[in-house]
Amino acid sequence: MTTPSKIVTNDALADSEPHFVAPGLVDASGPEPRLVAGKCKACGALSFPKAVVCPACLSQDIAAAHLASEGMLYSFATVHQAPKNWIVPYHLGYVDLTDGIRVLAHVEGTPRIEAKVKLGVARVGTAADGTALMSYVFTPVA
Amino acid sequence: MGKSMSKAYVLGTGMIPFGKFPDRTLADIGWPSLREAVLESGVPTSSIDAIYCGSALGGMMSGQRVAKAIGLSGMPIVNVENACSSSSSAIAQACNAIAAGKYDTVAVVGVEKLTKFGGGTLPLENEDWEVTQGMVMPALYAMRANRYMHEFGLTPKQLGEVSVKAHDHGALNPNAQIRKRVTIEEVMAARPVAGPFTLWHCCPTGDGSAALILASQKVAKKHKPAAVHVAASEVTSGKYTNGYRDMTVAELTVRGSHEAYEMAGIAPNDIDVAEIHDAFTIAELMYYEAFGWAKKGEAYQLLSSGATSLGGKIPVNPSGGLLSRGHPVGATGAAQAVEIVRQLEGRAGKHQVEGAKIGLTHATGGGIAGFDHGACSIHIFAK
Numbered sequence: 001m002t003t004p005s006k007i008v009t010n011d012a013l014a015d016s017e018p019h020f021v022a023p024g025l026v027d028a029s030g031p032e033p034r035l036v037a038g039k040c041k042a043c044g045a046l047s048f049p050k051a052v053v054c055p056a057c058l059s060q061d062i063a064a065a066h067l068a069s070e071g072m073l074y075s076f077a078t079v080h081q082a083p084k085n086w087i088v089p090y091h092l093g094y095v096d097l098t099d100g101i102r103v104l105a106h107v108e109g110t111p112r113i114e115a116k117v118k119l120g121v122a123r124v125g126t127a128a129d130g131t132a133l134m135s136y137v138f139t140p141v142a
Numbered sequence: 143m144g145k146s147m148s149k150a151y152v153l154g155t156g157m158i159p160f161g162k163f164p165d166r167t168l169a170d171i172g173w174p175s176l177r178e179a180v181l182e183s184g185v186p187t188s189s190i191d192a193i194y195c196g197s198a199l200g201g202m203m204s205g206q207r208v209a210k211a212i213g214l215s216g217m218p219i220v221n222v223e224n225a226c227s228s229s230s231s232a233i234a235q236a237c238n239a240i241a242a243g244k245y246d247t248v249a250v251v252g253v254e255k256l257t258k259f260g261g262g263t264l265p266l267e268n269e270d271w272e273v274t275q276g277m278v279m280p281a282l283y284a285m286r287a288n289r290y291m292h293e294f295g296l297t298p299k300q301l302g303e304v305s306v307k308a309h310d311h312g313a314l315n316p317n318a319q320i321r322k323r324v325t326i327e328e329v330m331a332a333r334p335v336a337g338p339f340t341l342w343h344c345c346p347t348g349d350g351s352a353a354l355i356l357a358s359q360k361v362a363k364k365h366k367p368a369a370v371h372v373a374a375s376e377v378t379s380g381k382y383t384n385g386y387r388d389m390t391v392a393e394l395t396v397r398g399s400h401e402a403y404e405m406a407g408i409a410p411n412d413i414d415v416a417e418i419h420d421a422f423t424i425a426e427l428m429y430y431e432a433f434g435w436a437k438k439g440e441a442y443q444l445l446s447s448g449a450t451s452l453g454g455k456i457p458v459n460p461s462g463g464l465l466s467r468g469h470p471v472g473a474t475g476a477a478q479a480v481e482i483v484r485q486l487e488g489r490a491g492k493h494q495v496e497g498a499k500i501g502l503t504h505a506t507g508g509g510i511a512g513f514d515h516g517a518c519s520i521h522i523f524a525k
């Protein structure tokens with residue numbers, strides 16, 4: 001198994017002015033990155049990505065909420081052929097978070113089904129202009 | 143469906159060999175199939191009441207562009223987009239319209255030109271958040287495969303045998319895109335696409351078209367009294383969740399197959415021949431279980447017994463399936479229907495399933511976050 005990308009330090013983030021592939025999905029402003037979900041104020045349903053309208057009760061009153069940052073790797077695939085911008089090969093997996101949400105994510109290190117994984121941020125690709133493309137990733141916890 | 147008065151009958155079929163035709167327009171890929179189906183049906187073009195065209199990526203007015211090439215215009219033409227189920231969904235629209243008594247004679251065409259994208263994996267919708275994280279279709283199926291292998295002990299080599307079987311069949315089919323047998327060693331040694339899949343675990347991209355003329359019993363009696371009829375026609379969509387999901391169960395196909403068997407009044411073992419959506423090797427095995435031909439976790443035993451090969455109890459994908467015949471997305475459902483109708487009429491040639499009387503088609507797909515698949519359409523045809 002290969003390790004397609006490195007965890008980028010805060011210094012490196014500042015230097016390369018990285019660009020998040022989907023900025024709305026992750027809050028990287030604090031010391032630890034968090035996934036941004038929606039929590040319906042009317043019925044409490046969680047949505048990820050944060051919904052504009054609640055699919056459970058149709059309310060539009062939805063607050064931002066952070067998802068759990070730990071979970072279990074349900075399955076993964078090692079992608080060798082992908083649209084340009086991505087650094088191949090990369091591991092893509094479904095992570096079952098402890099709060100009941102399943103998220104798709106790049107997986108760093110050596111993925112193993114049912115491994116406990118933890119949220120981080122890493123470089124996952126390169127934009128056409130050379131800018132680093134960042135996203136949230138999960139890494140198996142030793 | 144169900145009442146004999148409202149059944150749809152198949153009067154004509156048409157199909158071009160699937161392949162890569164970058165120099166042909168979508169219309170030029172489509173019209174030869176439609177022409178063949180019209181001529182085979184014996185129905186005058188003036189009596190075609192409506193046309194349903196299935197295409198996923200053909201662009202606006204695909205049906206009008208194809209039909210005008212053979213002088214068909216002026217009737218209602220409706221373009222149906224439902225990803226891999228586009229032309230099977232178009233067949234379902236035609237069946238519904240005939241069942242409702244709205245039309246007597248309807249043409250269906252499925253057409254696609256994937257070479258216009260220049261190769262690689264199928265372009266997905268960038269508004270989908272999973273696509274923003276690097277989702278590609280092979281990865282979705284590869285995750286199913288890895289989980290299935292984890293739970294049931296299937297090996298990559300056993301998985302590869304699906305591809306060997308597909309190409310054994312496709313080598314006999316003049317309409318197949320890949321008419322070449324492969325060995326298990328070649329499957330295992332090919333270039334990796336999305337682990338555990340190598341190239342031979344994945345359907346090729348390409349271009350193609352297929353067409354059918356469907357008619358009411360009244361018209362069928364006049365033109366083709368012994369015509370194959372549609373015993374079940376169903377379309378359903380995936381159920382959304384952003385929670386956990388068992389990826390080793392093809393939930394959408396399980397639901398759709400129950401509906402289809404009930405409409406046709408038959409059981410899983412009544413199927414003599416089937417064309418199912420083997421976009422990737424794992425899909426064929428999961429669908430054996432979804433259709434009730436194998437118990438959970440035992441699909442490989444069915445494959446290795448030879449039951450799903452030509453000459454077996456229930457040959458699956460005698461055409462070579464998506465892996466070998468090819469998968470020009472929107473054309474697939476119509477191509478499966480053409481194949482099954484010709485099987486039931488005993489004119490499939492070297493890949494004929496002897497004595498087949500009941501056949502099934504199944505096209506499902508559309509990668510959307512939170513769904514098993516976006517759409518699924520199943521048809522059962524009978525003599």
Ligand SMILES: [Zn+2]
Pocket residue numbers: 040041042043044045054055056057058059
């Ligand atoms: Zn709600």
